[in-house]
Amino acid sequence: MTHCKIKFAFAAAVFAASASYAHAEWPNDRPIQMIVAFAPGGSTDVMARAIEPFLEKELGADIVIENRPGASGEIAYTALSKAKPDGYTFSYINTPGYLSMQVQRKLGYDPKTIKPIVRIVDDPTAIVVPAASEIKTLKDFVDAAKAKPGAVSYGSSGVGTDDHLAIILLGAATGTTFTHIPFSGAGETRTAILGSQVSGGGLNISEFAGNDTSGLRMIAHFGTDRSPQLPDVPTAKEQGFDVEMTSERGIAAPRELSDEITQKFGEAMKKVLDNPEFQKQAKQLALPLAYLSGPDWEKQMPDRLARFQKIWNETPWVK
């Protein structure tokens, strides 16, 4: 090959590369950014990183996880609502935070500008007590609080979290008062329960079963049905208390995202969730997988939002 030819070949290669760059179809133009609204190492982050390689394979694209923690997710959701709807920015969203936030304060973004794409898990809230505790059932827990108002303390992972809302609902349903002690995260709540600093506390099924459970006992969870992770734990409903509370996690995109990309992305996620390899990993992380398509998930939201609004009107959790 002559010198000139090499030059030409090189130029052609560069041109071809730049041309293919400019015309690359979604999702191969550049890496897809997945925003996680919580710090690295948290349960949402761990889940996102477990999904990443599977989703990359399904989409045939690169994915970059970006942690934008802060303000219970508001910072991440605001970033999502302002992102270009080109299919290169998605964010994980969590309920009830995503919904209850709308009730409790004016937000930096309009929830209407965000479109849920897929629900991944539905994780029931549960009440956990120290293993040595005399409290064995939810009825014991409520009776103890009735017998001595204020003496039963309940640790949660923060104000306005699903743990907190669950105990407000339980209190309203039974006419009892529990002393609510907010901690800053599930890890701290666990420590407090283990050390018997509180009578009991709220943890989600995955937060409970995904860790070492010795020294702890779950007396009830607030899911609709028994959980496959912990089939021996009765629901609150079974024990005669009509309270339901779960924490959902899924993926959302800017509202204007085209139907085509929305559908492709949703289908890829469905395939990931159906993949036995992924399911094995999800089992290790004790993730209660509960696929729901974006439209189906969004349909449920107004109902949930109304429930939170009702709790807020009766007992606002932020003064």
Place this chain on the structure above:
Amino acid sequence: MAFLDVLMLGFSEAFTPTNLFFCFVGALLGTLIGVLPGIGPTATVAILLPVTFFLPPLGALIMLAGIFYGAQYGGSTTAILVNLPGEASAVVTAIDGYQMARKGRAGAALAIAALGSFFAGTVATIGLAVAGPTLSSFALSFGPAEYVSLCIFGLLAATILAHGSVIKAIGMVCLGLVLGMVGIDVNSGSTRLTFGSTELYDGIDFVVIAVGLFGVAEIASNLEFKEARGVLQSTIGRLWPTKQEFKESWGAVLRGTGVGTILGVLPGGGATLSAFSAYSVEKKISKTPEKFGHGAIAGVAGPEAANNAGAQSSFIPLLTLGIPSNSIMAMMLGAMTIHGITPGPSVIQNQPELFWGLVASMWIGNAMLLVINLPLIGVWVRLLKVPYRLLYPAILLFCCIGVYSVNNRGFDVALVILFGVLGYVLRKAKCEAGPLLLGFVLGPLLETNLRRALLLSQGDPLVFVERPISAVLLLITAGMLLTLILPAIRKGRKEAFEASED
């Protein structure tokens, strides 16, 4: 003997060529990044965390642990050489270490820091192996009331620790407490001192305050001197400490190790509180307290041993209970979860090779640090011999990258500049930033636990004296307060500081 058996198991796991390699790479990378001013262990581990996701579980943990204590040690190097503590735990090292460096004894300070850290690391690792499960149940008995008493103790210690006016030190602690209040109130969920900015909802990040008050302010005040000061105006000096220096520091190393091992176990305690406590212990019992702040080697040896012991023993609650005691441990927890390991007592039972392999690798890693650091100090120093006019923009850049990397937010970088200005003004007013930082760190812990304790006791303040551990801590605090107030002793303290000011 069962204990020897499991230790043998651990060493046989850790001594495989690949694991030794991961350990070495981790310690080297950690030191390299930790030496860069403004980037502490938290930022270093955060930056390098993704690298380990592709390794086998034990290899990943060994490498992360190596990065962690490598960065911890690298942070002390910059604290001594250029007065830039990478993290809060190295703040006290900078007080006397930097003074030693200015007197041409940087070599001795670095060597003592390395040897003290190695000794403390060895003891704390043995402590982790022997007493892990027992100590973790002690940590569990620390409820809100105990934390309140511990924080009060820590804050009072901070004012005694301060150099100069007690009033100014108390003022600084209070300023730190106020800064610690910024953000969403955990109990009511309402926002405080955020001025409507969502960026402040989660409060101000520790790294932002530390880098601003210490890093940027140091650079700013250095600029007052026309290149005369440089970064390091003297040579490292003889590396091996003199007999006298050994004599002055071995006791401090022992005491620091003890303080660090115990305080490191407490969730939320860790390396910082250990280092601060060790420093005040040394200053208290020293026959020549006036030397502190002017290059007392015990003031380097004690805190360095304590922060390393604290860093090692903070693995105890994580590995035995699955409870991270600080942000780095939280990242370790995340890394373990990614690899399908659930930290908790079950790890010791079900995956003994993993637990004991990690324990053994910690000791190996500490030995490697000694090897990496002492002969290579020359290399790290050359990194710092670059002329200041070239180095300071680079340091500022690294500070900005480090701060940005914590939350990926430009807002934090802007805050750093603000705190840099504040730090400079405080220096001019002869107010120490150390107590401010401690107030900032302990404030939120104190407040949330005070409220929790009172919620749990239904408003009865007697809970603080009814619980034995809390009562003992309060008693010690009262004793300290008494020594501060009693006229005779107060005069003695004043004289000590005046003599030292000369």
